Amino acid sequence: MSLLEVSNLTKNFGGLAAVSNVNIELVENELVGLIGPNGAGKTTLFNLLTGVYEPSEGTVKLTIDGQEAVLNGKKPYVIAALGLSRTFQNIRLFKDLTVMDNVLIAMNGKNKVGLLTSMLRLPKFYAKEAEMRRKVIELLAIFDLEDKIDTLAKNLPYGEQRRLEIVRALATEPKVLFLDEPAAGMNPQETAELTKLIRKIQQEFGITILLIEHDMSLVMDVCERLYVLEYGRLIAKGTPEEIKNDPKVIQAYLGGEL
Incomplete structure (x- = not known):
């Protein structure tokens, strides 16, 4: 099929x-x-x-x-x-955000803790956030970017920016x-x-x-x-x-x- x-x-x-x-x-x-x-x-x-x-x-x-x-x-x-997810011919990263934040934004759609939990910062919110960060690091490690999590996207070499864009696309599962x-x-x-x-x-x-x-x-x-x-x-x-x-x-x- x-x-x-x-x-x-x-x-x-x-x-x-x-x-x-x-x-x-x-x-x-x-x-x-x-x-x-x-x-x-x-x-x-x-x-x-x-x-x-x-x-x-x-x-x-x-x-x-x-x-x-x-x-x-x-x-x-x-x-x-x-x-369905994609990358672009011209790189479209959030250049003034860190590598970690670029991927977290893409993963946000999978963060289903609920509005009330997020607003009140209940324990489930922090547990979910920690889980998402762990998943981001695992993804970045596959692409040899785990040591760049705090680097601004605009400061990455061109090839690493390309890899980060692929990571961000994969973060949407x-x-x-x-x-x-x-x-x-x-x-x-x-x-x-x-x-x-x-x-x-x-x-x-x-x-x-x-x-x-x-x-x-x-x-x-x-x-x-x-x-x-x-x-x-x-x-x-x-x-x-x-x-x-x-x-x-x-x-x-x-x-x-x-």
Whole structure:
């Protein structure tokens, strides 16, 4: 059964179709890539899936534990609560807050102690807060950031800011994680480390990942399946090997062999 089913998804901006009649299916615990040049509509598609934009046509359906939810028209925070989380092409951390606070904010939706308990600062409130901080430290340790909990996000090196944004997304306990060009701006060593990290995330957290990325070596290395967009339209889908040898992909995106 599909975890996320995207059917005939279209987004028009005036007379321009940024995304046109796109069909995508994601199942549990798989790592899928979405590739294409700048302007192909990849980030627009992410924005449609996460509630930033509302589709002009088509539907987005999430199915978890047999429960179906149509995501059309839902606010981003509602979609996040249902189990979809994302990072951004341009890092969007709370730069003047600490590493700890950046992740705690994301985890806040899971803090269900109740309004009265929070207002009166009852023992249950402090117990829950301590539990959340422990979970944050455990998450940060996976990403080698546990020694930076009191560092302001803006003072982290670029690669660590990227990792922190992924930690923050994982703190919402998603079923599906969307990564929008996580290797952007990274040097080859950082990209290699990120490749290992993405594999580790999928294995340790058991989640589905949809990855936008221009680095073909990373995409071909970690993804099980690929979707290819051109001018907002889906032109190819298949395994990395199939995509690598697809004439339409080579001609439209790669200009030659991978």
